[in-house]
Amino acid sequence: MPLNLTVSPDFAPDHISGWFYFNTYLQRKLGIPIHLELYDSFAKQREDIRNGKVDLIYANPYDASMLVREMGFKALTRPMQKTDETVIAVSAQSSVNSVEELQPGAILATTDDPDVHTMGMIMLEPADLDESNIQLKTLKNYVLVAKSLLKGEADVGFFLKQGYDELSTLIRSEMKVLVSSQIGVIHHVLLAGPAFAQYQEALTSALLTMSEDPKGRSVLQNMGLVGWEEMSEEDSEFMIDLIDTLID
Amino acid sequence: MSEEKNDNLREELIRYYDGAERVAKIVDEEVPYPDGKLIVSRTDVKGFITHVNQAFVDMSGYTREELIGANHNILRHPDMPAIAFKGLWDTVEKGEKWQGFVKNLRKDGTYYWVKATVIPNIRNGQLLGYTSVRRKPSRSKIRESEALYATLM
Incomplete structure (x- = not known):
């Protein structure tokens, strides 16, 4: 039976093919069958993780705690030069120019991306806003969050910074950024489950040398990555502790 | 605590x-x-600093070298009541998360x-x-904390 690989559902749609190339690349390097399963919802993916249907995952940092501390996954690598940052934006026409000017009752457009939503809510705290006094609109992706702001259907929106930067220049020109996080230590992580244990060493080695190999570089480019960095057990524990401080 | 006023600047004796x-x-x-930004630090079990991020360095006014190995109470402002920190230590020593509003002192x-x-x-498990x-x-929250802490001094 093939082992199962999955990817945090917040990957950019442009990079779907990159993850299929990555799966093919890994199967050739490791000489084992791997099945790639993609999800469009964090809830469904978490259900399958809990049911033991995932062996290797490029995980959202928010999910790393469950995977490492409850499911026995081990962090192998993190994407090079790629941290998860959150942008809070409003329509360019909005009279609001700082987070503190947002008022209770504001309509917030967000996604089910857990680390972006968590960071966004933390950055709303200086305005005394929380889920009890705002109206949440959870949308499928950042393009829909932007559209919601532009149409005046939401007062404020949360974006993954990379998602915001990848919006068209025209759409971005119709919005203004109130705050952009500068955390620097929260990032996605490639985690291997217990069934992958015997391949961990070979996998880590293949990943760390991927950017030196022309085929590997091309796959990375299609995934929107430049390479992988090794992640120690303590690195992942530190990130999990940090995220735990952000979850009430 | 003794106090010596000099316009905006004064010196206070802080007893830990x-x-x-x-x-x-x-x-x-x-x-x-x-x-x-998030200001991040780690300490050993006795409260001595082992790691700080750049935001911590920038806001504290100390250099990274001055901070590593120093007791975390280097940030303690005399307007913070001792009981607030007792609550912190009592909570984390039980293995639980502590959250609160703190007025920190810069260098x-x-x-x-x-x-x-x-x-x-x-x-x-360790x-x-x-x-x-x-x-x-x-x-x-700052105004609420100022009012509360003034009653606990």
């Missing part, structure tokens, strides 16, 4: 619960919390307010130290 004390320069001037005597969360770092993460508090 372990008996240590130091004279600190105090300036009644707030430095705003930087938008979008230059000015101050900054944070919403702080401290959690114990447990590895293989307590190795603590991680503390601060974020920007609201003005209303």
